[in-house]
Amino acid sequence: MRRLLLALAALAGLGAALGLGIGLRTDLADFLPAGRTPASAFLVRELQSGAATTLLLAGIEGAPPAELARISRETAAGLRASGRFDFIGDGTLSLSEAEQAFLFRYRYLLSPETRPEAFTAAALRERLQALLDGLRSAASPLLTRFGFADPTGAFLGLAREFLGETRVETRDGAWLAAGKGPPRALLLARIAGSGGLDAASQQAAIAAFRAAYDAARPGPARLLLSGPGVFGAEAARAIRGDVELISLASLGLLGGFLWWRYRSLLLLGLVAVPLGAGTLAGFAATALVAGGAPHGIAFGFGMTMLGVTVDYPILLVSLRRPGEALADAAARIWPTLRLAAAAAATGLAAMLGSGFPGLVQLGVFAGSGLLTAASVTRWVLPALVPRARIAPQPMPRPVAAALRALRGRRRLAFGLVVVALLVLAASGGPRWQRDIAALSPVPAAAQALDAELRRQLGAPDVRLIIAVGPGTEAAVLAASERLGAAIRPLLGPEGALEALDLPSRWLPGPATQEARRAALPGADAAEAALREAIQGLPFRPGAFAPFLAALAESRALPPLTTAGLAQEAPTLAARLSPLLTRRDGTVRGVALAQGVRDPAALAAAVAALGDPAILLVDVKAETEGLLTDYGRATLLWALAGGGVALGLLALGLGGPGAALRVAAPIGGALLVTLAALAVLGEALTLFHLASLLLLAGLAIDYSLFLARAPDPFSDAEVALGAVLNCAACTLLTFGLLSLCGTPVLRGIGLTVSCGVASAFLLACMLAPRLADA
């Protein structure tokens, strides 16, 4: 007993040391493989570190509009002061005086209107007449300010282009959501930094946001916050909530069940030792293979898979004959246990070949954990409690009778499998889950809020993204300009899409800027053209001197680059930065479509360009493709692993016939489980596949221990009881999991509990009939 406690304490200490020393990774970056097509590679990169991952959307409601506006303004001021955000959109978006002056200076290089024909006498005259007309109108204060230095309207055109895009109503310096419903102020913030799902910095930014909001003395108002970072936190909270409840409930149920069956606290400790040792070994092996912290997802799944190892001590204790030492019992069942563990580990090890970093880690973790747990059961447990006298209570009489009656009912088993096959054939098998949203652990209410805020803010459609580049800054901007020219005819309220936000919208490429500079007339030509244009119009001589001076200055300006923009016009640079990212000296651009009505027309226009630097990514189709690819690969590797495990069984049992007999209930259980999932309408995901692997590992135990020929000591009856206890333990834990709200956890729970029940029953039916009951 003391040794057992010491062992448990040592495991706990070692576990804490490993956990604290190495830790877990939680970023998705190294769980996903790099995509294999350019489109999927782009998508994975966007998922990991794209502009979309750094966005926070907020709504404030529950107060009168004026109060909401005040809270919004003060929150925005707090956010700006925090320095954690690149960009805050709150309705006060405007260019500072310095930025306006800068934009004014660069107007001829930035304006698409700068063409040689814009500066002829005829064109200028038209512009001067328009200016005069404008001066008569209500726009005169604006035009007297800018019109004489900029009669062609280049600057005002730019300002309209840069600032006039928002369709959100502004009131008292805050965005207010349009439409019915209670008033709601809207805010948009982009977290500073290179982006990516770095959970810590996302959390820090969210905390900063909430702090700025609280500092604005919100009173009775409520803050609604959304965005990928918030989603991550919501998902973690949802999963944690589910898991805590389930762990507590299943711990209680499991403890109660084991106490009922064994009347021994010792057993509870014994069960924990192989599981703990397996977890530690798996963790260490994965850390070695991954060259660092294992991934959280691999760890979580691996732990689930190691649930198999709870069976080992239960089998050991249950199969001990009366009066037999635990060490002798361990030696006696070792060949079977070894075979079961080796076959299950082989099946999991197949994932090593998949090439997906996440699955490789999972395979290493679960495989090494299983083998360690089996070895610990064989050699360590007997040493810890050498004189343990734990024996299972006899099975309740009706259960024993029912199970005895089931033994050897091959035809029943056959019938069950045939029914499963028929169901699968009739239903076409379970669907493969293609919608990534269904996988999301984010609560549906949070997803709905996000969609609503996005719509109210007019945030870009994330279904279609156009990748531009990679290349140099100049090359990417030039490609962006080609894309813009090709899409322009499709824009508008009647067109295929509402708008397209391009990197070149904020900064034209250097070649374009040079061409515009070259299009500006020389001093003499400009003066002559102006003199001719002004004939008969009521402008005083010299009225346009600032214009002539600006032309001369512009002809000497060097083209503006992203570096220059960042220095002189931070507001514009903040708009450009999510569309143009530089990493390791390579620049990549994205174009975001808004209000896409005709995706096919957009795709056709991009395809017609035939430009290798421009790639349209249909996010939905690509994620579906990725999911299908991962699923297919996992399935293939699982099948391969199954084949190898079968070979191992043949080797261990002395012939393919025996191996097939043991494997039959496993195959049958998989079919029955798939049929049950199809009937329940569950769509298959990677997580279901991983659960099927776990199921196969469990089923091997049942099948192997039940298939052993019955011997005179009525071992068969004892083995049946032991396996029943194992199956019941698994059912208790995974059955609860299938009640979870989180789709992924529910999927695992359903799969494993269906599978365990059918595997146990099938193994029972296929087991040799008792000689005489």
Place this chain on the structure above:
Amino acid sequence: MSRRGFLLLALLPWAPARAQQPGFEALMRRFAALPESRATFTEEKAIPELDLPLPSTGLLAWQAPDRLEKRTTSPIEEVLRVEGGRLDYARPDRGIHREFSLEDQPEMRALVEAIRGTLAGDAAALRRHYEVGFAGAAEGAWRMDLVPLSLRVRAAVQRIRLAGRGAQMLEVDTEGNGGVTRMRITPQP
């Protein structure tokens, strides 16, 4: 009011005074009591870069609490309608119709809030946007000097001078960018 009356008004000894004085508050109350008013206007814009001022004429309409319309009929056709924070701009002769948020148009806002704030009798709104100078004289004549508080607005509009008699606004002079726009208003019954 006769031409002579105007002259007299201009010669009155305008004592610069803070807007808290009782005359200002009383005038604001008189304006606040008027739910609507209509007027015609003539306007002359003097712009230093132009040889001659640009004249225009049209109609003004006010409807409490916050709706103001300025309809220019000659020489161009133009409708400027403000309601709440929205600005409707139309050039029927050009088929142009646009909607703006007043917030985004500081130059326009300066003018709108001055006229609207006065017509609404909203002293607080005036003080929120301007430094208000007020002077009253005999027979209910008054004059108001509004200097925008916002630096951004002041870049375009440096000062707005309003003058009137009783709850009637008769003159609006807007100074900005070295030019002056003079609006003369004739109230309609």
